[in-house]
Amino acid sequence: MPGIKKITQVTENPFVNLYDMDVEDRRGNARKYYVASRAKTAEGLEMSRKQQMADGVIIYSLYGEKRDRVVLIRQYRYAIDGYIYEFPAGLVEPGEDYHASAVREMKEETGLTLHPIQVDKMFEKPYYTTIGMTDECCGTVYGYADGEISSDLLEDSEEIEVVLADRDEVRRILREERVAIVCSYMLLHFLHDEEPFAFLKTEEGQDEK
Numbered sequence: 613m614p615g616i617k618k619i620t621q622v623t624e625n626p627f628v629n630l631y632d633m634d635v636e637d638r639r640g641n642a643r644k645y646y647v648a649s650r651a652k653t654a655e656g657l658e659m660s661r662k663q664q665m666a667d668g669v670i671i672y673s674l675y676g677e678k679r680d681r682v683v684l685i686r687q688y689r690y691a692i693d694g695y696i697y698e699f700p701a702g703l704v705e706p707g708e709d710y711h712a713s714a715v716r717e718m719k720e721e722t723g724l725t726l727h728p729i730q731v732d733k734m735f736e737k738p739y740y741t742t743i744g745m746t747d748e749c750c751g752t753v754y755g756y757a758d759g760e761i762s763s764d765l766l767e768d769s770e771e772i773e774v775v776l777a778d779r780d781e782v783r784r785i786l787r788e789e790r791v792a793i794v795c796s797y798m799l800l801h802f803l804h805d806e807e808p809f810a811f812l813k814t815e816e817g818q819d820e821k
Contacts, residue, residue, distance in 0.1 A: 619654045648746045658747040666738040666751040669710040671700045672798050673757040681776040682802050688771035696790040714753035722774045723762025728755040731812045
């Protein structure tokens with residue numbers, strides 16, 4: 613069985629760090645593996661604490677009286693030296709519930725007010741982003757947004773344009789633009805389902821649990 617023999621922290625950064633690991637593969641061969649993590653120390657890695665926690669939150673929200681537009685952000689990302697379409701998202705502060713994080717991050721990134729809806733835990737619980745290179749996992753919060761778009765609370769490091777996209781604009785974005793993969797999957801529901809949140813219904817037909 614594969615296993616981890618030693619973990620060495622390579623960087624000490626506030627938001628993401630690199631860890632060098634001595635591991636064994638399934639045949640017992642010694643290998644090197646590298647993991648990026650939101651953890652600030654090796655003890656904070658999920659492989660060390662053996663407990664899953666939401667590092668961040670992703671927000672899928674609808675906007676407008678008819679709830680016929682989806683709230684997206686077009687954000688510059690250094691990793692691609694360009695812009696990509698995403699859902700509003702952010703890191704969970706220590707001791708903060710990720711539902712509260714969603715309301716805070718929505719206000720900070722867009723100026724809009726998020727009204728979360730209650731859904732079955734299987735739809736919102738933390739899932740992993742890119743497990744081949746990181747232990748990061750994010751919860752998802754669904755809801756409705758209102759208010760006026762504002763950039764007043766953006767950090768200097770954030771370059772964000774808020775986009776309230778109807779179905780025609782979503783089609784264009786999916787055809788022509790760079791899109792984060794989780795966002796793209798959710799946009800397929802928005803594009804093709806008459807009720808975009810219909811997939812959140814439980815077997816009893818409720819979106820609350």
